[in-house]
Amino acid sequence: MTKSTVRKAIIPAAGLGTRFLPATKAQPKEMLPIVDKPAIQYIVEEAIESGIEDILIVTGRNKRAIEDHFDKSFELEKMLEEKGSLKLLETVRNVSELADVHYIRQKEPLGLGHAILCARKFIGDEPFAVLLGDDIIRSQPPCLRRMIDIYDRARASVIGVLEVPWEEVDKYGIVSPRAAAQDGYLAIDDLVEKPGRDQAPSNMAVIGRYIIEPEVFDILESLPPGRGGEIQLTDALRILNGKRPMVAYPIEGKRYDTGDKLGYIEATIELALQRDDLQESLTAYLTELAAKLSKR
Known part of the structure; x- marks a missing residue:
């Protein structure tokens, strides 16, 4: 049976944003503005430009502002229309019309893997995208679009990677590539979650873009807590790679780590x-x- 193309995306947005306190005490870190647009809107726009039809944002407590941002604001729109601020009115309306955005609450902070597991019913039995809100990646065509194209060719889960300084490998999941890149991607031999420099198989870090096959949900459901007592997505991907080999896409374009x-x-x-x-x-x-x- 031919697999469907990638139509759905998950954006985990349940983190507490402690690195940006006190700004994030009462405001989601994903709503911090980059100029005049919240960071999460850049992520949503990348997904839409890549052909994604449905987006699920996994939220936590005090994240209502995200839902309000992508919803219609009748009072604001009416005020702008009455004042004749038509350009601003168009901008505000465009935000609420970007895509079909859905929400689910991650009730406990049990890690990225658990956040993905919360989306199981929404995804069903389809390959899906994951975009982490801390990583804004600017490229043409969009990074996720390139990864979907690779998925369509390779018919395997695709992990976005980027070379990082060796002294920073302990901040990331790290892939062990099997061979040099061919056709825009490379085979993955193994993945390691935040290894020390001496244990790292490479300096190819997992960046916040994934195309994942739905078999990962069964793995996440039975996965014991890993590093930090959390359900680690990298641990699940490592197991999935042993069953259904994955590939890595060395991202092109400019990546901004807005969580730093x-x-x-x-x-x-x-x-x-x-x-x-x-x-x-x-x-x-x-x-x-x-x-x-x-x-x-």
Whole structure:
């Protein structure tokens, strides 16, 4: 039987965002703005541009703002229309019309693997995408679109990877590639969750983009807690790879780790520089600032 194409995506958004306290005390970290757009909207837009039809956001406590953002806001729209702010009105309406967005609550913080397991009924028996909200990846075509194309060719789960400095391998799941990349992807021999530098099989880190076959749900359901006492997605993928070999896609384009303070600042500056309404004035400011810093 021919497998269906990838139509559904999961965006886990139940984390507490402790690295951005106190800003995230009463606001989801996924709603922190990159210029004037919340970080999670960049992720949703990538999914839509990649052909995804249905999106499930896995939320936790105090995440209602995410649902409100992608819902219609009748009062706001009416006010903008009455004021004649038609451009802003179009922007607001476009957000609520982006895609069919669904929500489910992860009632306990049991890890990324558990968050994915919460989506089992929504996904059913289909391959699906996972996009982590901390990773904004800018490329054309979109990163997820390239991964779906690889899935259609390889008929295997696809893991997005990126080379990271060796001193940072203990922050990521790491893949052990079987051979050099061919046809845009490489076979995976093994995966290790956050190894020490001496134990890491490579510096190819798992980044927040996945195409996963539904067999992973049976694995997650019986998987014991791993590192940190949580259900680790990397542990489940390692088992899945032993049953149904997976491939890795070395991502192209620019990746911003917005879960890191410096990465968040870099994303804000660089994405602002790509905007026609900000580029000239921001470039002038940064030039002036660089001159001042060079004199210190």
